[in-house]
Amino acid sequence: MGFLRFTLFLSLFSVAFSLESLNSRLLPRPLIIQYPENIETLFQESAEELQLQCTSWRFAVEANNLSPWKTIPPECSDYVKDYIMGRAYGIDIERVSKEAEDYARSVELGEDGKDAWVFDVDETLLSNLPYYTDHGYGLEVFDSVKFDKWVETAMAPPIESSLKLYEEVSKLGFKVFLLTGRGEKQRGVTVENLINAGFRDWDKLILRASEDHAKLATVYKSEKRNEMVEEGYRILGNSGDQWSDLLGYSMSTRSFKLPNPMYYIP
Amino acid sequence: MGFLRFTLFLSLFSVAFSLESLNSRLLPRPLIIQYPENIETLFQESAEELQLQCTSWRFAVEANNLSPWKTIPPECSDYVKDYIMGRAYGIDIERVSKEAEDYARSVELGEDGKDAWVFDVDETLLSNLPYYTDHGYGLEVFDSVKFDKWVETAMAPPIESSLKLYEEVSKLGFKVFLLTGRGEKQRGVTVENLINAGFRDWDKLILRASEDHAKLATVYKSEKRNEMVEEGYRILGNSGDQWSDLLGYSMSTRSFKLPNPMYYIP
Structure with missing residues (x-):
């Protein structure tokens, strides 16, 4: 993530810089670009959380810790598919x-x-x-x-x-x-x-x-x-x-x- | 990865572009920047492979499939530490x-x-x-x-x-x-x-x-x-x-x- 952020920052900075120098009359106001930090972080955190929870569920299955179950947890359906097909x-x-x-x-x-x-x-x-x-x-x-x-x-x-x-x-x-x-x-x-x-x-x-x-x-x-x-x-x-x-x-x-x-x- | 590559590309392109426009006399030759595609991909693939193998080892432990073992596999030492401390x-x-x-x-x-x-x-x-x-x-x-x-x-x-x-x-x-x-x-x-x-x-x-x-x-x-x-x-x-x-x-x-x-x- 550190590398990604740095690269994104560099990218935005240098886009702004090059536009500023070439088109300063067309864009007289400072160019403000907001970095969508929260959205991406939250999305990633929730995906990681799901991965952790479904891996934990799978361990509980393989260690025989669960009561009889009839279907996989719906939130783990992509996880199980990825596990099986990957x-x-x-x-x-x-x-x-x-x-x-x-x-x-x-x-x-x-x-x-x-x-x-x-x-x-x-x-x-x-x-x-x-x-x-x-x-x-x-x-x-x-x-x-x-x-x-x-x-x-x-x-x-x-x-x-x-x-x-x-x-x-x-x-x-x-x-x-x-x-x-x-x-x-x-x-x-x-x-x-x-x-x-x-x-x-x-x-x-x-x-x-x-x-x-x-x-x-x-x-x-x-x-x-x-x-x-x-x-x-x-x-x-x-x-x-x-x-x-x-x-x-x-x-x-x-x-x-x-x-x-x-x-x-x- | 797609997003990272695109951002990196954008970053390099715009750095080159801004430098080109500002310092063309200092940098008369075309600026060639090589994207280190293989190194990063290979590094990530090998990290993913290790993660897969160590997770598989951990499953084998928890499902009681392994013969008596005396130490964890050395290549999984970071994996086990991350698992325990995470x-x-x-x-x-x-x-x-x-x-x-x-x-x-x-x-x-x-x-x-x-x-x-x-x-x-x-x-x-x-x-x-x-x-x-x-x-x-x-x-x-x-x-x-x-x-x-x-x-x-x-x-x-x-x-x-x-x-x-x-x-x-x-x-x-x-x-x-x-x-x-x-x-x-x-x-x-x-x-x-x-x-x-x-x-x-x-x-x-x-x-x-x-x-x-x-x-x-x-x-x-x-x-x-x-x-x-x-x-x-x-x-x-x-x-x-x-x-x-x-x-x-x-x-x-x-x-x-x-x-x-x-x-x-x-």
């Missing part, structure tokens, strides 16, 4: 995958084939951004009918750094379990979409059975993880964009929370 | 307390006096910023001898929004349990410091006994929470700046993670 979301997602990869490589696996990695699907392996771009990045209340139509297209692209992690984890010898909140009736399109997106050779794809539909995601996913544990699996890693993918019981040794400021699933 | 840390801390307060008020307490709230002490109730300000905000490796000397002064100020939450939670009828990683030999100064800082009437202050010193904080704190549960307490809320205050077993119904990008306790 570089920050990509950088954050890559960092999570990289941390997870470093960890996966550092673990010594047993020889019984019982070491497992659990992946959530939506916003973890597959990106629904083409849908959310058309629906305000979380500003609209979730509409399951519209969303299911999108799911039926099987067009969700992969989250590239997750695909890389997925392949690495498979190669290292982990059992790969996909655990999604999608229902059994979407099994066909989900398989189709995963294959379209480049995912191969998972060991199990678990979807909600009819008796699971009324359960909170935290409960449903804990139950399914617990079944794995009872079958003798050691869940060493778990990747998900929702805390309900990661918390509860029979939790993974390490959990990796992908960013998602667009929606919340309890 | 408004952002304060805004984040107030948001956590506000969320916790809203939740505490929304809960219906039993009549048996068995509803409990657990608070960590350092960077949750008490702020050690006077110490960390002198030690690079997490850039220096933790030095327990130096830190213990600071603890002995009993001068840590309260985190004001946590004090407000503490008082509200007590007033609502929660049992208040303070669960800290400090050792029993620091009980005296810890009590003195808490009272100096305005905290009153906690129900229990739990410090590490000699047999707890070798334990990871997650294990030690889980064990202590489990003792509460076995005594019949329902842990409804838990406030802490470390994930090791909150995760493990016998977890609280709701946990509130205060920000702390300065250090990590496993």
Whole structure:
């Protein structure tokens, strides 16, 4: 700001000076130019304040401090869009995958084939951004009918750094379990979409059975993880964009929370 | 940037113009002023990149995605200092307390006096910023001898929004349990410091006994929470700046993670 002000001052001074010397008869009165200090400062301060508040909201989301929320705060809609469509979301997602990869490589696996990695699907392996771009990045209340139509297209692209992690984890010898909140009736399109997106050779794809539909995601996913544990699996890693993918019981040794400021699933 | 460039251009143009008209005999050659476009743009781009990367690192910290770390990344030292000493840390801390307060008020307490709230002490109730300000905000490796000397002064100020939450939670009828990683030999100064800082009437202050010193904080704190549960307490809320205050077993119904990008306790 200091530089900007100085430059503006210099500019006004020298414009005035040059006009004064050339056109003094046309402009006999001193030329008074008012510097619009307040307007610009106030505008900038209010933009900075909004940035601070929305960043703080996003941290509260990622640290799981908020009560269940249905839509993003309306005043943060531009902020969330900029975050998602700019570089920050990509950088954050890559960092999570990289941390997870470093960890996966550092673990010594047993020889019984019982070491497992659990992946959530939506916003973890597959990106629904083409849908959310058309629906305000979380500003609209979730509409399951519209969303299911999108799911039926099987067009969700992969989250590239997750695909890389997925392949690495498979190669290292982990059992790969996909655990999604999608229902059994979407099994066909989900398989189709995963294959379209480049995912191969998972060991199990678990979807909600009819008796699971009324359960909170935290409960449903804990139950399914617990079944794995009872079958003798050691869940060493778990990747998900929702805390309900990661918390509860029979939790993974390490959990990796992908960013998602667009929606919340309890 | 557009405005800045335009102003700079205007400034240079009009300086040149006024000099030209007044001093043409002194400056017979055309005046060429080169606009340092690249330098400024590159400088700004690299500052923005660092901001993005350090924000991403801070998110990874707060979402518990990182392996145990001993110091903040050196390239983020200014970033962390600006975060802590600017408004952002304060805004984040107030948001956590506000969320916790809203939740505490929304809960219906039993009549048996068995509803409990657990608070960590350092960077949750008490702020050690006077110490960390002198030690690079997490850039220096933790030095327990130096830190213990600071603890002995009993001068840590309260985190004001946590004090407000503490008082509200007590007033609502929660049992208040303070669960800290400090050792029993620091009980005296810890009590003195808490009272100096305005905290009153906690129900229990739990410090590490000699047999707890070798334990990871997650294990030690889980064990202590489990003792509460076995005594019949329902842990409804838990406030802490470390994930090791909150995760493990016998977890609280709701946990509130205060920000702390300065250090990590496993």
